[in-house]
Amino acid sequence: MWQFEDSEIYSIGMIHPSHSRHSGLSMLSGVSQFSGISTLSGCGSPDTLDRLPELPAAEEKRLRRAAQVLQQRLVLRQWLATHRLQHCYTKLLSLDVSSLEDVYWLEDSTAHHVLDPKDFGAWSAARQSLPTGKEALQTLKADLWNVVVKNSKHQDAWTWGGMLVVSVSVCGLVTLAAMTQPSLAPEAKHSLLQYVTGKYLHPPSCKVEWGWTEPQAVGETMCFTVHCFQRNGHPYPICDTDELTVTISHGTRKVTAVIELGSGDPAQANTARVKFTVRTAGVYIISIMIGLVSISGSPYRKWFTAGRVEARRSRVGRALHALVCAAGHARALHVHPRDQYDNPAPLPDSEPPKGFTIKLNPLGGEVDEELSSSATFTYDAVNQRVSVALCFPRAGVYRAKLMYDGVMLLNGEFDCIVLTASDTATVQRNMSSKRHNICYEARLVSGKPRRVLCCISPKQLTIKDYILKFIPKRITSFRLCPSTKLILKPTPEGSGPGGEFTLEDGVQPQLELVSPERDLIAATFTQLLLANCGGEDTFKNKQDFFYSEIRKAHWRHPHDKLAIRVLRAELLRTSLKATRHFTVQDWCKNFDVTFQGEQGVDWGGLKHFEFAGKLVGKCLYESALGGSYRQLVRARLTRSFLAQIIGLRVHYKYFEQDDPELYLSKIKYVLETDLDGGDSVPELYFADDVYDSSGRLLETHDLVSVSDWRAHALVSGAGRDWERVLGWLWAALANFSTEERARLLQFTTGCSQLPPGGFQELNPRFQITAAPNFGALPTAHTCFNQLCLPDYDSYEQLVHALLWAINEGGEGFGMI
Structure with missing residues (x-):
């Protein structure tokens, strides 16, 4: 100037x-x-x-x-x-x-x-x-x-x-x-007259009106209003060309927001309403900018807390099987309260914490009110957990039910094996003994009744028969792992010590046995399982236990480098050839991978070998050291694959849990249909990762990717109102959890999973059509993969209707 x-x-x-x-x-x-x-x-x-x-x-x-x-x-x-x-x-x-x-x-x-x-x-x-x-x-x-x-x-x-x-x-x-000036300098945003009179949008003069009070619980659609003003303090009518951008982040995750400019009321033309959905508790950073200039006070820090305690999400921190304790000695359990979205939910600062109750009864008997009332609850506000102290005066087997507001917790029902002082000492000797066969007599009830021997070792539980009444012979064995269940049954009154129990692993026929030392067998089995798999039944605990055991193995094996030469053009064949004679000690060494004919460097080695279970184990072995040794295997391990890792027999019934839809639509069809009598062959889908020519993993198709969904969906509709509702839909999908997106996919297509190619290979294509009604619930035509979306007044109304439809109306047929 x-x-x-x-x-x-x-x-x-x-x-x-x-x-x-x-x-x-x-x-x-x-x-x-x-x-x-x-x-x-x-x-x-x-x-x-x-x-x-x-x-x-x-x-x-x-x-x-x-x-x-x-x-x-x-x-x-x-x-x-x-x-x-x-x-x-x-x-x-x-x-x-x-x-x-x-x-x-x-x-x-x-x-x-x-x-x-x-x-x-x-x-x-x-x-x-x-x-x-x-x-x-x-x-x-x-x-x-x-x-x-x-x-x-x-x-x-x-x-x-x-x-x-x-x-x-x-x-x-x-x-x-x-x-x-506007004609001489088109890039100038304001003329000199606007500068002098202050008649231009001034970001530092803009203000934000929050539609909630802190702290706000998660789960709702949040809304705040940006009031735009000129430099001279007068309201400024905001429009698309003013480049209002709102960025909301929670840690490394970006939250999609819906921005509505202006209003039907001319007096509100200077306002912009921003809406977003919060599901995870914590601090959110909200940055508001106009033309790359932050408004006054931006970025903002907003705190969202967990919702009320949800019993079906809260869990007891314990081992998967029964709880073993000694008579007359208190045993503590930890309850982790969670809200509807699995956030750690704080409790009011009161002693004892309100809402938590426990019911204790002898196995097969009535609830013992006196014993139940003796349990004490205390709340640890630092760790956000409730401690439950149980003390049983007499030995026996009890059934416990932990509840919150009358609803049982996620894993709140379990058995408590209460041992006498002598039995407790026996179990401790069994755990510390170097003798690998701990045997107890029992009687086989199922099949041909006969006297058998139950032998427990750190690896398996073996049932042996007697030849000539004194030579034991193995009947069957159950691996000591979480899939093996030891189920205790009620003991009739006057039947003496011990009782009946059942062994099953989901593969072999279950066995029913009776033993006077049943409680000792169950307690030893539970304690050995606890030593093999760790304490609480949480992923974090299992991961820590696994890494701690692997780190012990690192001390027994050297970390020398082992050279491996492979051909890039034949990566799979040459890799298998180079590693087929490796011993356990070789697999524990550090790999130095080089490509024949190239003067390259080792790009990490393991990134080129995500093709076999041994190398998955190699990754897990190295990851136990942490830091730069941590290797990420981009794979979802199914039950059938995990069964192979822990040594169980693989059975086709595992697909009932691994992929229920595949089992019902394909495997069950194969089992019940004579394939030789027809010409059609069922089509089977398997997940697939995308690699480049050098063997590097490029991408893994997510279960339901919003970007892929949006890129390949067919949209039928026109008009500004429809574009507004469609924008709300994509914002809602971006804020939905993986489970909720899968439910919407199930609601529309009848299947919660996609073909390997994602939405691009979905046939027929996913369709979004404008419904001719207003404010109703969304409907779907699963035969055509079509979602019919009515018009709505607001983003909140659309989210509420979608959640209601996929959670309450996701199954069956209805009249439209």
């Missing part, structure tokens, strides 16, 4: 204001008139510059620099006038002396050649009179500036005629600039 060089400042200080139009400063003086600045001292005062209209950052910086230099020169001129040396001002400027600080550094020899001899004595005396301290010098400059301001009201004031001429000139220039 304006250039402030030294010559121009000299003009400000030395030329009469009536001549300012010749010095190129008429525009500056005109702008100053709008802010009440009419004197040279006003131009040099930083305080009065704050009243000027907002300028571009570079122009404002140059203006303030010019004001600072002007103030220094006016102070210097006043100091010279005090010592009757004002006529030396121009000569000093030629020596680059423009402030009192410069006077210190001007040598007498230099000043002697410039100043007149008659003025040199006065100059030397004045220079010697300057204070040497910094504070004293600042005080002198402040006093001189006060004199400048006082004198400027009388000596430097602009005449009314000059001010009139300048004002008319400024009005003409401002009008001309307002007319020509």
